Amino acid sequence: MTANATLCLATVEFLSKHAPFDTMRAEDLTFIAKRLALAYYPEGHIVLEPEMGAPAYFYIVQRGAIRVDGATSGPSQDTHALLEEGECFPIGAASGDRPTVNRYTAAEDTFCYQLASADFHRLLQQSSEFNRFCTAYLATLLGQTHLNMQQSFQQKALEQxxxxxxxxxxxxxxxxxxxxxxxxxxxxxxxxxxxxxxxxxxxxxxxxxxxxxxxxxxxxxxxxxxxxxxxxxxxxxxxxxxxxxxxxxxxxxxxxxxxxxxxxxxxxxxxxxxxxxxxxxxxxxRVGLRELRQRIEHATDLANLVQAGQDLRQLSYNLLAQGLGPEQLTQFVSAMNDCIVRQVIALTLPKHDLHDIQWCWLAFGSEGREEQTFSTDQDNGLVYLSERPDDEIKPTLLAFAAEVVAGLDQCGFPLCQGHIMASNPDLTLSLEAWQRKFSHWISSPDPKALLAATIFFDLRPLAGDESLAQRLTKHLLQHVSSNTMFQHMLAGNALSSHVPLGLVRDFVTETHQGQSGWLDLKKSGARLFVDPARVLALAHGVAATNTLSRLEQAAPKSGIHPDVLHAMLDAFRFIQLLRLRLQQEPHTEKSRANLLRVDELNPLERRMLKESLQQARRLQSHLKTRYSL
Incomplete structure (x- = not known):
């Protein structure tokens, strides 16, 4: 046996004693062993730090120990960890081809195996065990951060x-x-x-x-x-x-x-x-859900609903302080907002003669996805059926819609700056007209028009005849699932939002009111998941509009591995939790509802935001591959 063969066998034997290599196939271990190089680092030597850029190697500690500064644990703490024999680093940075957020220093005289970045990515592709290990690592970190943030909220409500x-x-x-x-x-x-x-x-x-x-x-x-x-x-x-x-x-x-x-x-x-x-x-x-719901359902005027809306916000804050997760909280906010909308409609309806008209009030956007946060405006429309001609009934419907929209504005749902409201004649349409509009978008898509139209693909019925909305959704799904050109263009629009991660610095931030260092958690955070999830759901005929539900139902049909999916879901939840925390702060202005000062994050939150955005990049990469973009 040659010296190289002997060395290879010794390396395989070493790797087989440590996770995740102990579960990997023999041919994958041989692949690694043939490509590893052994490097020596004296005590105090900096092996890797953010200033070095994307790591050229993936490291496995062979003997000795590596100190990791700023790697773990709770808010605003200078923390460190120790990596010992068989442990690997930097998993997140190597997976994302980005600079690490930590400094790795030899805690004593140390030997490390080095695997070149290109070989690391080849191993990710060919070894499902290694891929799952790296993905689970990221998901675990996201879950840990989520838990820490919930615990910080729970401190505000220890008695609950x-x-x-x-x-x-x-x-x-x-x-x-x-x-x-x-x-x-x-x-x-x-x-x-x-x-x-x-x-x-x-x-x-x-x-x-x-x-x-x-x-x-x-x-x-x-x-x-x-x-x-x-x-x-x-x-x-x-x-x-x-x-x-x-x-x-x-x-x-x-x-x-x-x-x-x-x-x-x-x-x-x-x-x-x-x-x-x-x-x-x-x-x-110790929350007033019963009283709040009764106040909404029995409100006889808008003044009572305005107060109920304010109480809903306070109740939502209490639930956030208890550590309720972002998925549940946004669903709760959306559900209670639905109640307010329905009661505004109920108060308005007797003033308008709609007795011979089938109609359905539609929610679009975040309300249609059941993902409303504390800061939201109106996105709604009307679909109807009637034997009478449009020119007879549409003025009545528009008058009804205008009064509902004005009432919602009073109740704390601001008017949509883009006029995506039922009071807009273009958004109060017969079922046939809505179907024609959807068919036009799908059969002859214009990139700019389609970018503005995506909000309508998140429709959900709120009041009236829900069967009209169901028929519209069925029409949409039937036409999209068979039109690959439309899917391709919709995917292109979804990829127009860039992941705000830089090659040198951690984040690509923007300027707000003359100050730099801001990150828009809606535009450059949540939307990175919302848009691809919409594409995959429509392509696979998934009727759900909620982003997490869309991903859960469409991912298996798209070939996304369950472990990868879980990491993506955790990443979206983390970004939503950051948005909710930001919006519940009393000093937050409406113009800053989704703007985060990156420098105000503690080290762990900063790292987790970066990992979450890496999952968004991964979801976008899946879309690029699927549609060859």
Missing amino acids: QGMAASLSRLIRREPITCPPDTSLAEAFTAMHAARAGSMVITEAGVPIGILTQSDLLPRVLLPNTPLDTPISQVMTPSPFTLSEHATAYDATLAMATRGIRHVLAVDGAGRLRGVISERDLFAMQ
Whole structure:
């Protein structure tokens, strides 16, 4: 055996003792071993630092130790870690071909294996085990930062229980149940004895109905219903259920969106485990969800809705302080904003004669994606059907839309500067006209017009006849999934937003009011995920409009590995969390709602923002490859 062959075998033996090499194929280990070079660094020697630019090598500690300055842990701390035998660096910088954010110094006399950058990237492509290791590393760091940020918010609400608690933990006692043939007299006696506010009607342990105290007046007392009537005749059938493993947030969102006061927790077989009431959630959270929703739904004028909107903002801040994740919080904000919009429409509707018109109020943009943050404006439209000609009914619809839009403006939803509102005659259209508009965009796409039109591809019904919106979405998906030229152009538009990472400096920032160092977290952050997710979803016929849902459903069809997908999802959540934190600060001006001072980030947040943007670059690279751009 030659000396080189002996050295190669020794290197393979060394690598096989350490992760991730211990799980890799023999041919991949041989590939590495043949290309590694051994380098010596005396104690105190700087092996790698940001000023050196993108690393020329990927390093594996063979003997000794490497000190990493600024690598880990919590906010505003000068931290360091020690890499010892078999550990690798710099994973993030090597994966992204960018300068490292850390300084790597020999803590003692140290030997490191060096793998050239080109060989490192070849290994990423040919070894799924190595690729998963590097990807999971990034996802873990993002998750760690997310957790740290949540913990900092939780310090503001130490006395409040988290929204992540499972429903099984909230169940305080056995539910009060009865079969469907139980008389009202028997049911009321049992409820009174147990001091329960509800009775669940079950068959073989599975809930089929519920009767609550609030049902007694309209269903029993006022109609003079005889007390020997079976409870099945007055119960609410098919009550809403959630798995006992669902969270308090899931129950809160269900109550907010469905207008219900009780959620039934069930096991895997659908059997009743317990009843969660609004009171249970209020006692846990100390938030006024019930009062807020009632104020919205029973508002008789815009003044009450204006106050409700302000209370919603405060409630959202409280949930953020509890550590509620960005995905759940933006869904919650969107759901409660939906309630306000519907009530404005309900107050306006009696003033306009729309009795013979099928209509649906559409949400576009962030509201259509259920991703509204604390700073948002209006993006809406109307779709309708009527046997009467347009020139007869459109003035009525526009008058209705104009009053709704003005009311929303008063309630804290500013007018859209781009006039993407139902009061715009171009956005109050018949179903056929909307379909023609979509068909024109798809069949004869103009790059500039298409860039402005993408917001309409995130449509969601808010009020009226939802079937009209569903028909419009179906039309959109059918035409896009079969038109590769349109997909190609839509992908090109998605790639027009550049990832703000520089070759030399960490971030490419912009100037605001004469000051440099700002980063727009909407334009140069969230949008980097929103736009590609839209392309992939439309190309694969995914009807979801939420960015995370789009990625989760479209990624497997696009060939994105699950580990890569998880890193991308975490990256988007992190950027959304930064936006929410920025907007909840009381001094934040509206013009700065999404503008971040990069220098104000602590070292860990700065590193995680960079890693998040690397995931955005990875998503864009997937789009470039898919459409040969």
